Amino acid sequence: xxxxxxxxxxxxxxxxxxxxxxxxxxxxxxxxxxxxxxxxxxxxxxxxxxxxxxxxxxxxxxxxxxxxxxxxxxxxxxxxxxxxxxxxxxxxxxxxxxxxxxxxxxxxxxxxxxxxxxxxxxxxxxxxxxxxxxxxxxxxxxxxxxxxxxxxxxxxxxxxxxxxxxxxxxxxxxxxxxxxxxxxxxxxxxxxxxxxxxxxxxxxxxxxxxxxxxxxxxxxxxxxxxxxxxxxxxxxxxxxxxxxxxxxxxxxxxxxxxxxxxxxxxxxxxxxxxxxxxxxxxxxxxxxxxxxxxxxxxxxxxxxxxxxxxxxxxxxxxxxxxxxxxxxxxxxxxxxxxxxxxxxxxxxxxxxxxxxxxxxxxxxxxxxxxxxxxxxxxxxxxxxxxxxxxxxxxxxxxxxxxxxxxxxxxxxxxxxxxxxxxxxxxxxxxxxxxxxxxxxxxxxxxxxxxxxxxxxxxxxxxxxxxxxxxxxxxxxxxxxxxxxxxxxxxxxxxxxxxxxxxxxxxxxxxxxxxxxxxxxxxxxxxxxxxxxxxxxxxxxxxxxxxxxxxxxxxxxxxxxxxxxxxxxxxxxxxxxxxxxxxxxxxxxxxxxxxxxxxxxxxxxxxxxxxxxxxxxxxxxxxxxxxxxxxxxxxxxxxxxxxxxxxxxxxxxxxxxxxxxxxxxxxxxxxxxxxxxxxxxxxxxxxxxxxxxxxxxxxxxxxxxxxxxxxxxxxxxxxxxxxxxxxxxxxxxx
Numbered sequence: 216x217x218x219x220x221x222x223x224x225x226x227x228x229x230x231x232x233x234x235x236x237x238x239x240x241x242x243x244x245x246x247x248x249x250x251x252x253x254x255x256x257x258x259x260x261x262x263x264x265x266x267x268x269x270x271x272x273x274x275x276x277x278x279x280x281x282x283x284x285x286x287x288x289x290x291x292x293x294x295x296x297x298x299x300x301x302x303x304x305x306x307x308x309x310x311x312x313x314x315x316x317x318x319x320x321x322x323x324x325x326x327x328x329x330x331x332x333x334x335x336x337x338x339x340x341x342x343x344x345x346x347x348x349x350x351x352x353x354x355x356x357x358x359x360x361x362x363x364x365x366x367x368x369x370x371x372x373x374x375x376x377x378x379x380x381x382x383x384x385x386x387x388x389x390x391x392x393x394x395x396x397x398x399x400x401x402x403x404x405x406x407x408x409x410x411x412x413x414x415x416x417x418x419x420x421x422x423x424x425x426x427x428x429x430x431x432x433x434x435x436x437x438x439x440x441x442x443x444x445x446x447x448x449x450x451x452x453x454x455x456x457x458x459x460x461x462x463x464x465x466x467x468x469x470x471x472x473x474x475x476x477x478x479x480x481x482x483x484x485x486x487x488x489x490x491x492x493x494x495x496x497x498x499x500x501x502x503x504x505x506x507x508x509x510x511x512x513x514x515x516x517x518x519x520x521x522x523x524x525x526x527x528x529x530x531x532x533x534x535x536x537x538x539x540x541x542x543x544x545x546x547x548x549x550x551x552x553x554x555x556x557x558x559x560x561x562x563x564x565x566x567x568x569x570x571x572x573x574x575x576x577x578x579x580x581x582x583x584x585x586x587x588x589x590x591x592x593x594x595x596x597x598x599x600x601x602x603x604x605x606x607x608x609x610x611x612x613x614x615x616x617x618x619x620x621x622x623x624x625x626x627x628x629x630x631x632x633x634x635x636x637x638x639x640x641x642x643x644x645x646x647x648x649x650x651x652x653x654x655x656x657x658x659x660x661x662x663x664x665x666x667x668x669x670x671x672x673x674x675x676x677x678x679x680x681x682x683x684x685x686x687x688x689x690x691x692x693x694x695x696x697x698x699x700x701x702x703x704x705x706x707x708x709x710x711x712x713x714x715x716x717x718x719x720x721x722x723x724x725x726x727x728x729x730x731x732x733x734x735x736x737x738x739x740x741x742x743x744x745x746x747x748x749x750x751x752x753x754x755x756x757x758x759x760x761x762x763x764x765x766x767x768x769x770x771x772x773x774x775x776x777x778x779x780x781x782x783x784x785x786x787x788x789x790x791x792x793x794x795x796x797x798x799x800x801x802x803x804x805x806x807x808x809x810x811x812x813x814x815x816x817x818x819x820x821x822x823x824x825x826x827x828x829x830x831x832x833x834x835x836x837x838x839x840x841x842x843x844x845x846x847x848x849x850x851x852x853x854x855x856x857x858x859x860x861x862x863x864x865x866x867x868x869x870x871x872x873x874x875x876x877x878x879x880x881x882x883x884x885x886x887x888x889x890x891x892x893x894x895x896x897x898x899x900x901x902x903x904x905x906x907x908x909x910x911x912x913x914x915x916x917x918x919x920x921x922x923x924x925x926x927x928x929x930x931x932x933x934x935x936x937x938x939x940x941x942x943x944x945x946x947x948x
Contacts, residue, residue: 222260229254229266233273240279244288247274255295261304268299268310275317282381286325289318293334300341305350312342312356316363320383323367323395332394339364346410355427361407362431368404369439382438408435408442415453422470425455429477437488447494450482451501456508465797469849472512479505568616571609711782715789722749722793747807750790754808757786758815758834787838791845798846802857806864809839813866840871847875855888859895868896868903877910880921890924897932908932 229250236243247270253259254267271292275285292314299311315338322335339360346357371384385404388395411428414421432450436443455478459471479502486498570578582590702710794805812835819831850858862868879889893911897904912933915925929936 222262226262226266229263229270233270236274240277240284243274243280244284247271247288248291251292251295255299261307264299264302265304265307265310267295268302268307268314271296271314272310272317275314282321285318286321289321290331292318293322293331293338297334297338297341300338305352308345308349308353309356312345312353312360315339315342316356316360319360319363320367324383324387326392326394329394343407351423355423358411358424358427358431361411362435365404365408365435365442366438368400370401370441371439384439405442408445412446412449415449418458420455420458420467420470420474422474425474426477429474429481433481433484433488436485444494447485447498450478451497453478454505454508456505456512460512465795465849468512472509475505475509568620569613571612708781708785711785715786718749718753719789719793722746746804750804750807751811753786753790754811757783757790757808758811759818787834791838791841794842795845798842798849799854799857802861805842806861809835809842809865812838835867836869836871839865839869840875843872843875847879850879850885850888852885852888855891858888859892862892862895863899868900870906873903873906873910877914880914880924881918883920886921886924890921890928894928897928904932912936 232246232250236246251267251271254263274280274288296311296315296318299307302308302311319335319339322331326332342357342360345353346361347354349357367383368385371382371386385397385401388397388400390397411431414425414428432446436446455471455474459468462468482498482502482505486495486502489495489498566578572578585593790804790808794801794808798805816833816835819833876889876892879885879892882889890911893907896907908928911925911928914921915929915936918925926937
């Protein structure tokens with residue numbers, strides 16, 4: 216007999232033994248003592264070890280087995296449990312830790328031998344070492360074990376009238392116990408409690424871990440008065456909403472909403488349990504704060520309070536009040552600043568040329584220290600608030616200053632410019648000022664026919680020389696621009712990342728949707744620099760801009776081709792993360808991007824068919840599936856219109872998306888949404904109708920809980936499947 220058949224046979228017998236124990240628990244000691252050493256041994260099959268760990272967890276958590284019987288079994292199971300803690304499989308570890316949580320109080324109560332406590336201490340040490348590093352499911356089991364340790368190793372009620380004889384706590388341990396050190400055990404319990412409570416102070420939103428700890432704390436608060444104050448103070452200072460309010464990630468805001476609800480339910484439970492206690496009023500106050508923060512908190516990604524002002528944000532009614540003649544008495548514009556005389560010899564620079572204020576402190580302010588967003592806001596606000604007359608007056612003042620500088624420079628004898636070694640025939644008769652070419656110290660005026668001065672290196676006019684053009688006999692002097700060095704792929708990648716970050720910051724600032732009129736068939740893809748325009752630019756940059764449709768890019772070296780692909784993938788990943796940040800309000804951006812991907816795949820296919828070029832990997836199905844997998848965990852019944860509109864705007868539906876919708880159909884809470892999507896696709900997406908009906912037929916045949924919903928679709932499109940119509944030889948009904 217094969218090894219697999221042997222294991223299956225053993226599991227059949229073990230399951231039969233389990234049924235016997237469930238019917239009559241008195242057989243549990245005999246069965247457990249007979250089979251346990253064989254199925255938890257290191258050389259046993261993993262299926263048998265898994266069954267043994269699960270059976271132990273069921274045995275020690277069963278209320279039908281007496282406490283005395285459990286204690287006797289626990290003494291015989293310490294060694295097998297210690298052996299099973301060396302397993303790597305998550306399922307086995309979870310059951311072993313659950314068993315350890317059940318037997319820890321039993322071993323603690325009946326502690327008489329040092330060897331037994333050493334084995335229990337070894338089990339405890341191994342489990343605590345996995346508290347922060349193991350898999351998530353194992354960590355959840357470790358949290359329950361730590362809760363049991365805290366309950367056991369802290370003092371219980373001191374009043375004999377309130378003591379539960381079945382309760383295990385540090386109170387039952389005598390001060391002169393030969394094995395247990397009361398002070399060390401209590402210190403260990405407080406240290407473990409601090410480790411649990413630290414999760415509420417590190418500013419992270421680890422939903423499974425925080426939820427597990429929250430569910431463990433009420434038992435500690437109600438059962439241990441010595442530590443209840445510390446726990447309640449931490450809980451009343453914790454608010455996940457304030458942590459998520461600073462985040463732009465939709466997932467974290469969704470998690471915070473769930474954690475807030477769990478925290479509020481636990482505080483409500485504690486308030487009812489201690490309605491007359493000293494903390495009742497504080498708990499009620501904290502519950503009200505949580506409700507208030509929840510009402511002010513939106514699960515959608517917050518829009519930036521500081522955003523760039525757009526033209527659509529300007530209310531013309533409000534602006535009319537200050538620009539009309541009737542409001543002259545209400546609004547008095549700031550008088551123009553005194554004119555600053557800019558003379559050629561006072562160190563003129565661009566700063567002094569364009570400075571119009573007489574305030575010395577303001578003129579010395581370094582504007583470059585302001586953030587770009589703030590500087591943009593100030594500039595736009597100033598441009599919108601200033602009157603046209605004042606703006607024209609300021610421009611004329613700068614013009615006059617520049618004219619005075621040019622006029623003054625024409626009368627000042629500058630140093631003769633150094634001519635190039637060779638001049639063309641047109642310039643052979645030119646001798647500046649009639650001077651000898653060898654006289655390098657000639658200080659006479661150098662003015663050409665147009666009256667433009669040749670300025671050079673006169674120190675007294677450093678501020679003016681950059682403002683005065685330098686020409687040679689009425690023509691611009693030859694100037695060669697310095698050729699910039701080629702950037703390395705790493706530098707290009709860094710520059711691309713910085714550019715993308717700035718572009719998406721701009722898109723996020725413009726995230727507020729603006730109602731626009733439809734332009735019809737003559738519309739432009741990006742008529743204005745709003746959010747849709749930026750999304751269009753990025754979508755086309757990631758597809759047609761960097762996809763390499765043109766032969767020039769296709770014929771480049773392989774490393775260049777890979778570099779283009781990496782930049783394109785980087786933009787796509789940024790678009791994907793942007794959509795996932797708030798998919799409900801950014802679904803139109805996803806539609807625009809994915810349509811560009813589909814169109815680019817078609818262009819690639821045509822280009823590859825008409826030439827010998829290697830076609831690039833299609834991207835539409837890949838990213839469409841990723842978007843669907845990202846939004847499916849967060850879809851709710853209320854998202855019906857958004858989801859159906861998203862499906863309607865897509866050119867094709869890949870098979871992976873249909874598989875995800877099938878998963879929706881099997882979800883009890885979202886089953887109607889999944890079948891509604893299938894119905895829509897059957898009616899309005901004929902290319903994918905047969906694939907959809909195949910999935911619906913499979914659901915109707917194999918899943919009884921959704922059979923009625925699947926039958927409604929099959930009655931309309933495949934009535935022969937449900938027996939309403941016969942099917943002819945051609946497959947039609």
